[in-house]
Amino acid sequence: MKKLIAEFIGTAVLVTLGCGTAMLVGCDAIMGGGYILTALAFGLVIVGMAYCVGNISGCHINPAVSLGVLINGGISVKDFFGYIVAQCLGAFAGAGLLAAIFNLGDVTDMTGGFGSNGLAGVNDSIAAGLLVEVVLTFIFVMTILGVTSSKANHGSFGGLIIGLTLTLVHIFGIGLTGTSVNPARSIGPAIVAAIDGNTAPMECVWVFIVGPLVGALLAAVVYKFLEKEKAAE
Numbered sequence: 001m002k003k004l005i006a007e008f009i010g011t012a013v014l015v016t017l018g019c020g021t022a023m024l025v026g027c028d029a030i031m032g033g034g035y036i037l038t039a040l041a042f043g044l045v046i047v048g049m050a051y052c053v054g055n056i057s058g059c060h061i062n063p064a065v066s067l068g069v070l071i072n073g074g075i076s077v078k079d080f081f082g083y084i085v086a087q088c089l090g091a092f093a094g095a096g097l098l099a100a101i102f103n104l105g106d107v108t109d110m111t112g113g114f115g116s117n118g119l120a121g122v123n124d125s126i127a128a129g130l131l132v133e134v135v136l137t138f139i140f141v142m143t144i145l146g147v148t149s150s151k152a153n154h155g156s157f158g159g160l161i162i163g164l165t166l167t168l169v170h171i172f173g174i175g176l177t178g179t180s181v182n183p184a185r186s187i188g189p190a191i192v193a194a195i196d197g198n199t200a201p202m203e204c205v206w207v208f209i210v211g212p213l214v215g216a217l218l219a220a221v222v223y224k225f226l227e228k229e230k231a232a233e
Helices: 002-025 033-057 063-071 077-104 126-147 155-177 183-195 207-232
Strands: none
Touching (some): 002 033, 002 183, 063 126, 063 183, 077 183
């Protein structure tokens, strides 16, 4: 139960601070400042949560990460499904908190959807959006599997490395899909946006579920192959 609570809290914080920053600063492709601030917000949350709840649950706070860890034998099937439920509930809670803050305070949402993901940056191309999410999630999950491997020797810098990698993929992906690489992070804001009257994010939310899960699956399979090949040498 403590692991699930940790995943709930971590995901709620990720959505609150990451999506909340995007809502405040926007993601203007011309100025670019919003890109950096939003990317840093997501990355820094991961760093903070890694050292906060990482020793309790592993700080997945992302169904795609949990899938990668499951395939590599890091968690049980029971824990995997428990983590997904906790993560999605945490994302919904985080988005709900943002709705309360922004609506009660009459604050302008620069993204128009509580930081929801979308396909506007790829001209509404589902194929392009899926490809972006698969590739970015592949990179992110491969990094996590490498850093957390029993053979890795990164000392206490693992959380920092993972956070910086998430920042990097956000810098590239924000202008294309808003960067999900995390189904829970996409589901929570999309549902809250729909409740608030904006149903547009729900129309393509499946892209940000399928893309990250496929990317994580590929990353886990490739990493497992590479690690086995190295052990055989």
